[in-house]
Amino acid sequence: MNKPLYLVRLTQIILVFSIVTFTFTGTGCRLLRRDKQSIAEKKQKETDKKSTAEYEKARKQHYEHQSKEAKKMMKRTQKKADKLNKPKKRKTFFNGICK
Numbered sequence: 123m124n125k126p127l128y129l130v131r132l133t134q135i136i137l138v139f140s141i142v143t144f145t146f147t148g149t150g151c152r153l154l155r156r157d158k159q160s161i162a163e164k165k166q167k168e169t170d171k172k173s174t175a176e177y178e179k180a181r182k183q184h185y186e187h188q189s190k191e192a193k194k195m196m197k198r199t200q201k202k203a204d205k206l207n208k209p210k211k212r213k214t215f216f217n218g219i220c221k
Contacts, residue, residue, distance in 0.1 A: 188196065
């Protein structure tokens with residue numbers, strides 16, 4: 123017995139749709155569900171972002187309340203720290219002789 127073509131196509135469409143639906147809603151697929159770890163990571167990122175913003179705000183406010191002399195001293199200290207903390211190149215045999 124031959125079924126009409128539209129019934130065959132309809133059953134194929136229903137079958138494909140049900141497989142796709144099962145894939146997304148089944149226990150093995152995590153595309154639609156969020157696990158606890160990703161939620162915790164997102165909250166951690168938000169709190170880190172807020173805390174860094176608050177820190178920067180407090181740091182700028184502290185800098186603005188300083189006198190001119192203190193600001194100059196802070197700039198000199200920062201320049202020295204940048205210079206001292208710069209990674210140094212390793213001396214090789216040829217660099218040591220030439221310089």
